[in-house]
Amino acid sequence: MEPIEINAGGYYLRALRADDLLDDRPAIVEAFADAETRRWVADYRIDDLDDAGAYVQRRADEWKRGVRCSWAVSEPTTGQLLGEVDLRGLEGGLNAVQAACWTHPGHRGRGVASTALAAAVRFGFGALGLTKIGYQHQEGNHGSRRVAEKCGFKLTGESHERLGEQEVRLLHWATTLDQMPAKPLTSG
Template identity: 40%
Template sequence: MTELLPAPVEVPAGPLLLRPWRAGDAPAVLAALTDPSTDVWSNPGRVATPGDAAVWVARRADWSSGQIAAWAVADAATGELLGSVNLHAIDRHQGDAEVGYWTVPAARGRGVAPRAVDAAVRWGFATLPVDRVELVHAVENPASGRVAEKAGFTFEGRLRRSYRYGDGVKRDELLWARLADDDVPDLSSRS
């Protein structure tokens, strides 16, 4: 039996707001996921049309499977969509989950991804029966390693040829994890 997640909720994160996805987000999602650097790392479902983006948003707005809690990452002051963050592969028996995220090109380098990942993970530890969250990324995507480190994850190892990315290449990935009792990062100085 699949245990249900709570209804989609907002999670304040300083200058950011993690909020439920809305149908009106689809055009911004299409623009973000078709950006070349986002496309290769964060678009395995191949969102390529407005219809694809609408389906993508609808799936992330629906938490009823109990397997994913997903948020739009927005600027708390303006509401501008800055990215996406989710907890997925939620396994209540093992007490773990994975985190995924992306940011729009204009939001990169501003501390958005580490703050959003940290907020989602803190919410997960407080709300779900999980005590471990994993973050994996392609070896060729070092920016994600910086996000993991800033968001309080510990590097654990290399997974050889573990995932086929948007360019069709099956790549080695780096595995990071954060435990519920790990020290939490101080992201207060980040914008």
């Protein structure tokens, strides 16, 4: 599958890039150097431009294989990277897809994640024909909880999983097309 671009209102969703015209790698390194990002997105270590380049290439390969749709959330006039949103697990069938997102620390608290996630979820239901999309986050990640609620996800359960040396409690959410608000809530 080729990457699809999405106009998400105040933001533009596009493929991550590392080329002569647009290079997301420095912003990715900055984001993953942030303590909060490292706390909640513990499955990636991106310490330098080479790691960020491998990350961008991985996302491009996942698009090609049809296993993940991943978008750079960007400012529409400059292309500046504000975060990332994705739909993963596409190879698992219509009810196995999980949504995820992160926001660059300099752009948190502005509705970036909820606006982008809502656009990605609408794409999943409309263009991909998905019937249910899941979302999960660690207990205590209040920002992720707010994003899920704003986008119409409903809490469906919890589990305990091991991430490296630590055991964490994950909260599981899901949404269907009829649960999504027409527009994500912006307050709260």
